[in-house]
Amino acid sequence: MAELTELGKNACAAKYILQKLTTEEKNKALDTAANYLCDRQAEILAANESDLENGRRNGMNPGLLDRLKLTSDRIAQIAEGLHQISELPDCIGEVMEHFERPNGLKIDKVRVPLGVIGIIYEARPNVTADAFGLCFKTGNAVILKGGSDAIHSNIAIVRVLQDALDVCKMPRTAVQLIEDTDRAVTAQFMKMKEYVDVLIPRGGAGLIRSVVENSTIPVIETGTGNCHVYVDRDADVDMAVKILMNAKTQRIGVCNACESLVVHRAIRDRFLPKMAETLKTKNVELRGDESTREILLDCIPATEEDYGTEYLDYILSIKTVDSVDEAIAHINRYNTKHSECIVTENVQTAEKFLNEVDAACVYVNASTRFTDGFEFGFGAEIGISTQKLHARGPMGLxxxxxxxxxxxxxxxxxx
Amino acid sequence: MAELTELGKNACAAKYILQKLTTEEKNKALDTAANYLCDRQAEILAANESDLENGRRNGMNPGLLDRLKLTSDRIAQIAEGLHQISELPDCIGEVMEHFERPNGLKIDKVRVPLGVIGIIYEARPNVTADAFGLCFKTGNAVILKGGSDAIHSNIAIVRVLQDALDVCKMPRTAVQLIEDTDRAVTAQFMKMKEYVDVLIPRGGAGLIRSVVENSTIPVIETGTGNCHVYVDRDADVDMAVKILMNAKTQRIGVCNACESLVVHRAIRDRFLPKMAETLKTKNVELRGDESTREILLDCIPATEEDYGTEYLDYILSIKTVDSVDEAIAHINRYNTKHSECIVTENVQTAEKFLNEVDAACVYVNASTRFTDGFEFGFGAEIGISTQKLHARGPMGLxxxxxxxxxxxxxxxxxx
Known part of the structure; x- marks a missing residue:
């Protein structure tokens, strides 16, 4: 644990240097780091191969192995990500508000770095460089705790990033990795309130729950998305099919994918058969309530548990409702406050849905898949916040x- | 605990109603609540007398008894506070940003309530009405957990507030009090993440630490202030004495009072004797380092612990430094990120201090006592945030x- 305290102290020392850097200095370091990643890809790929070997030996499933795997192309993409962050505007130092008081006090509200950010994530080595880039651009020191399955890859990437910082005369400790993969160390990290200002978990529901329950550091919850598409009585049926198809199947394992369909009974007979036919082309399994099954005879019955499940798979739960109020109540009961969509041509119904559904992003006539830093124009993102404190939705710089x-x-x- | 779950469910049901209220509806309820508090002061004062009796019987100290005590005048002040909140602008529904994407998506970032706010506080019955007023005006339901020493007062106040809501046809459950004073219930409350969006502790360092360590709900840390005045080599000595005197003694038990003086060695000989003479008129005990004691011969030696202590008393620690850098390092080491002040006529030194001191509010040539919602022009405040997530400094609506x-x-x- 002594080593962990050392990392904390280093990060705190670094943050005072980072907060003073000019935009040019930060961009130069980011571009240098990007170039270093490409130039030194051999050592990164070798380290990654060790992780992959361990993964295969331990029976890691193909999906996880694919997320763990780096290639020359993927490293080039990671480097390109850092160049893109370098090109984004620098918001540090921005005067957000200025006001004067009757007694003559002049008050400026000025944007500053958070200080030290902790990121806990799973075995995705691309996050290592992304998180560094976003934190560095905003003048924050970062302490990374990546999944143990990616430990060799992460060590190699962080070493390259640190060497790039070195050559730019920046503190290497702007980015540090917790190399000890013992769970007790992670538990200790979550209590390092003295050194770490914010903790951001990136990963599945289990990881996030564990961080929320154990951290004494303020946490930004990200991630899980039990997202709905509600097809209103006044929906354009073809548009509804197209949006649902996109939200459900364009990319299956992401947090802004649709997991559940809510349909107004008045449009049920026209919409459900078309929807089922289209989703069948992607072999999506449908699980519906009684009313759905009156129309879709081979639909599997949906259980209470289905409505609360983020499948991240080719499965869709279906609920029929008699009103937009019932749709809103159903969504607010089961959703994870991520992204929700209504398809309707009725402006009043749309406004009601926008106002009353409790979620970071509420869409009228557009796919939930747009909840994303790039799609919002923020550039790279550190995650999608599903809490209401500090940041909600896509989190950029x-x-x-x-x-x-x-x-x-x-x-x-x-x- | 079943009762607690009931409160959580009630609050969640109420929040959907509150978020839809118009400004006029909210203001009318606030004004009605204020009038009810005055009209029904007899029952509030009687309940308060029970609390005071218990307090005296349990040997509660005079300071705490005074904070617990309500009078007709104090109730009138509490009511006036609610009228003032009614007069503040309503920020809910404000479009904070609007942008359009190349694909035609129109995105509005709109201000909404947090939802359900939990407030945990000590035996100050005025907080009960204040917290309700601020939360209600922002469309939030609130669950209150006040100090057990004020339980009768709080029950009476909340009943009056709820009756006022009733007559305005608002949900009584917009404000609820946890009446069970068992500590296990408080512990359970801090885990009610399913129902409560944010938890705000108001009180001393012990209370805040306990909430931070035990809550799974996102917490906004408020309160403790180990605030410094740094008298630079280029300070106006008379101004420095005046500011220090005000910051230290204008009100002694508050979080934005000065606890520690940092003095540049070059101004030490001119400043310290004048300062000591002035603070002596308020019997402030001085605890200084070696260099201070060369000038103030009867000054008590300061220990390491002194520099880390929020006295909330007529005591001042003193540290001598050789540079503004040393002053900044000392402050960043010991402060609680609340309010810090430099007295200097040197613009460069002032800017350096403003940029490099890590605190919610950094002052040049003004007393730290201005860190306050009213003084900032925000109106009433729920507390002073000392964390960096979500809100920093005075927290208004x-x-x-x-x-x-x-x-x-x-x-x-x-x-």
Missing amino acids: KELTSYKYKIHGNGQIRG | KELTSYKYKIHGNGQIRG
Whole structure:
């Protein structure tokens, strides 16, 4: 644990240097790091091969192995990500508000880094460089705890990033990796409130729950998405089929994919058969309530558990409702406050849905798949926040900042 | 615990009603609640007398008894506070940002309530009405857990508030009190993540630490302030004495009071004697380092512990430094990120201090005592945040809100 405290102290020392860097200095380091990743891909790929070998030996499933695997192309993509972050505007130092008080005090609300950010994630080595890039651009030091299955890849990537920082005369400790893969170390990390300002878990529901339950550091919850498409009585049926198909199947394992369909009974007979026919082309399994099964005779019955499940798979639960109010109540009961969609041509119904559904992103007549930093125009993102504190929805650079009040006086005292 | 779950469910049901209220409806309920508090002060004062009797019987100290005590005047002040909240602008529904994407998606970032707020506080019955007022104006349901020493007062106040809501045809459950004073119930409350969006502890360091360590609900840390005044080599000595005197003694038990003085050695000989003479008029005990004691011969030696202590008393620790860098390092080491002040006529030194000191509010030539919602022009406040996530410094109405993205499309799907 002594080593962990050391990492914390290093990060705190680094943050005071990072917060003073100019935009040019930060961009130069990001571009250098990107180039280093490409130039030194041989050592990264060799390390990655060790992780892959261990994974295969331990019977890791093909999906996870694929997420773990790096290639020359994938490293080039990671490097391109860092170049893109370098090109994004720098929001640090921005005067967000300025006001003067009757007593003459001049108050500036100024954007500043959070300080030290901790990221806990699973075996996806691309996150290592992404997280560094976003944190570094916003003047934050970062301590990374990656999945143990990717430990060799992460060590190699972090070493390359640190060497790039070195050559730019920046503190290597702007990015640090917890190399000890013991679970007790992770548990200890989550209690390092003295050194770490914010903890962001990236991964599945289990990882996130564990961080929320154990951390004393403020956490930003990201990730899980039990997202719905509601097809209203006034929907354009063809548009509804197209949006549902996209939201459900365009990419299956992501948090903004649709998991559940809610259909107004008045449009059920026209919509469900077309929908089923289209989703059949992707072999999506349908699980519906009684009313759905009156129309789709071979539909599997949906259980209570289905409505609460983020499948991340070719499965869709279906619920029939008699009103938009019932749709909203159903969604607010089962959703994870991520992304929700209504398909309707009725403006009043759309506004009601936008106002009353409790989620980070609520769509009218568009796929839930747009909840994404790039799609929103924020550039790279650190994740999708599903909590209401600090940041909600796609978290880009601004969401990795805080603010401070700078107050200029000329001798004011309080009466 | 069943009762607690009931409160959580009630609050969640109420939040959907509250988020739809118009400004007029909310203001009317706040004004009615204020009038009810005055009209029904007899029953509140009687309940308060029970608490005071218990307090005296249990040997509660005079300071705490005073904070617990209500009078006709104090109830009038509490009511006036609610009227003031009614007069503040309503920020819910504000479009914070609007942007359009190349694919035609129109995205509005809209201010919304947090949902359900939990407040855990000590035996100050005025917080009961304040917290209700701020949460209600921002469309949030609130669950209160007040100190057990004020339980009768809180029950009486909440009953009056609920009756006022009733007559305005609002849900009584917009404000609920946890009446069970068992500690196990408080522990359970802090885990009610399913129902409560944010938990705000208001009180001393012990209470706040306990909430941070035990809550699974996102917490906004408030409160403790180990605040410094740094008197630079280029300070106006008279201004420095005046600001320090105000920051230290204008009100002694508050979080934005000064606890520690940092002095540049070059101004030490001119500043310290004047400072000591002035603070002596309020009997402030001085605890200084070696260098301080060369000038102030009767000054008590300061220990390491002194520099880390929020006295909330007529005591001041003193540290001498050789540079503004040393001053900044000392402050960043010992402060609680609340409010810090530099007194200097040197613009460069001031900017350096403003940029490099890590605190919610950093002052040049003004007393730390201005860190306060009213002094900032925000109106009433729920507390002073000392964390960097979500809100920093004085937390008024806007800091009790979140946002959601409302996205209008016309059939967009992701490619």
